[in-house]
Amino acid sequence: MGYKNEKLKEEKVFKDPVHRYIHVRDRVIWDIIGTREFQRLRRIKQLGTTYLVFHGAEHSRFQHSLGVYEIVRRIIDDGFSGRPEWDEEERLVTLCAALLHDLGHGPYSHAFENVFNLDHELFTQKILLGNTEVNQVLQRVSEKFPQKVADVIGKTYPDKLVVSLISSQIDADRMDYLQRDAYYTGVSYGHFDMERILRVMRPAExxxxxxxSGMHAVEDYIMSRYQMYWQVYFHPVSRSAEVILTKILHRAKHLFEAGYTFGQEPVHFLTFFNKDIDLEDYIALDEGVITTYFQMWTKESDWILRDLSYRFLNRKLFQYVEFNPAAEYRKLHELEKLFKEAGIDPEYYLVVDSSSDLPYDFYRPGEENERLPIFLKMPNSELRELSRSSDIVDAVSGKRRTDHKLYFPADLLEEGKEKNxxxxQILQMLKN
Known part of the structure; x- marks a missing residue:
């Protein structure tokens, strides 16, 4: 039979609040789940700092990865299997890519990536191809199998249908995180009729x-995504926590480069600060480790690092006001001068944060990050781009929405306004 096609003697089942059950029948999938690199995802939150707003949002990338795997398994085994457009030889590489697509996420994901200029997809590929337990499992399938899975993650795999199931405008990744994040945050925005979408999904070239006939379910999915981004993912309070988290890491990095002597040497960060990141150090860093450093940094002699760490751990977040960078750049410049005059470093305590989302886009060949649109299969088998049939989707197609906020420590300013x-003056300007 061979390792590639080996089935477990008894099916393994994970109880899941979103999909009810996640089914594992393939030996390869079960062995991957047991690796240290995959188990590390239990210690990385799916939604970063969002738990400071929606207290239920403590779920992990481990849960999400299993969910994406289950959706892809259902698409392949229940919907695509036996259809001429689907190559059964691609089944295992697709399942493995679905399970492993988030393997390279760092702690607090995007904030962490931005500070150290990292790309989680690149680190996913490095883990798949490096000296890791995951690589050893994949190698048992074939010598070239780890590279195949890495190519799907990197969107360079020759079978574009396989890539589209993991990464497209209607993929298993989005279908899982919208529902899972809605469930754990307690909001209703992310719910859509996934069962209907899976029943009407078909393989194409x-x-x-x-x-x-499934167009309305797809409309619902796109609007769910739109609402989740603006009500949950871009929530201004969560963004405040992310601003502080980012500034803690920036400050620690700055102090290290300036030769500052930490009370406890930040050994887990050294290769990150030195811009020579070792894969083993990357895998060893999780949110538990980072939180431990934040606890230690509340005792540092550097006031900024101490204060920001305390704020993050104890949810003493920055306040915010609406801000228009194009029209209010002079106001920002004046505020920066006043902050310096008041002895508050604007680099860390006056921060413009922007969020931007494009809910759906049609095909714009040659443009950067060009998006493959969603196609409807008409009764005559013609493929028609979604916005040509849906007035709802047409209304949001290609329309990018951007939001800017200005974050600042209102508590610090309020406490000191009687003495300074x-x-x-700063508070007055921020209120106007």
Missing amino acids: DQAVVKS PVYR
Whole structure:
């Protein structure tokens, strides 16, 4: 039979609040789940700092990865299997890519990536191809199998249909995180009729398409995504926590480069600070480790690092006001001068944060990050781009929404305004 096709003697089942059950029948999948690199995902939150707003959002990338795997398994085994457009030889590489697509995420994901200029997809590929337990499992399938899975993650795999199931405008990744994040945050925005979408999804030459009879379920999915981004993912309070988290890491990095002597040497960060990141150090870093450093940094002699760490751990977040960078750049410049005059470093305590989302886009060939649109399969088998049939989707197609906020320590300013007139002046400007 061979390792590639080996089945477990008894099916393994994970109880899941979103999909009810996650089924594992393949030996390869079960062995991957047991590796240290995959188990590490239990210690990385799916939604970063969002738990400071929605207290239920403590779920992990481990849960999400299993969910994406289950959706892809259902698409392949229940929907695509036996259809001429689907190559059964691609089944295992697709399942492995679905399970492993988030393997390279660092702690607090995007904030961490931005500070150290990292790409989680690149680190996913490094883990798949490096001296790791995951690589050893994949090698048992074939010598070239780890590279195949890495190519799907990197979107360079020759079978574009396989890539589209993991990464497209209607993929298993989005279908899981929208529902899972809605469940754990307690909001209703992320719910859509996934069962209907899976029933009408069909394989095509370059991507998965949807039968035209399922158009309204896809409309619902796109609007769910739109609402989740603005009500949950871009929530201004969560963004405040992310601003502080980012500034803690920036400050620690700056102090290290300036030769500052830490009370406890940040050994887990050294290769990150030196921009020579060792794969083993990357794998060893999780949110538990980072939180431990934040606890230690509340005792540091550097006031900024101490204060920001305390704020993050104890949810003493920055306040915010609406801000228009194009129209209010002079105001920002004036505020920066006043902050310096008041003895508050604007680099860490006056921060413009921007969020931007494009809910759906049609095909714009040649443009950067060009998006493959969603196609409906019409009764005559013609493929038609979704926004040509849906007025709802047409209304949001290609329309990018951007939001800017200005974050600042209102508590610090309020406490000091009686003693320092500059504090009062700053507060007055921020209110206007």
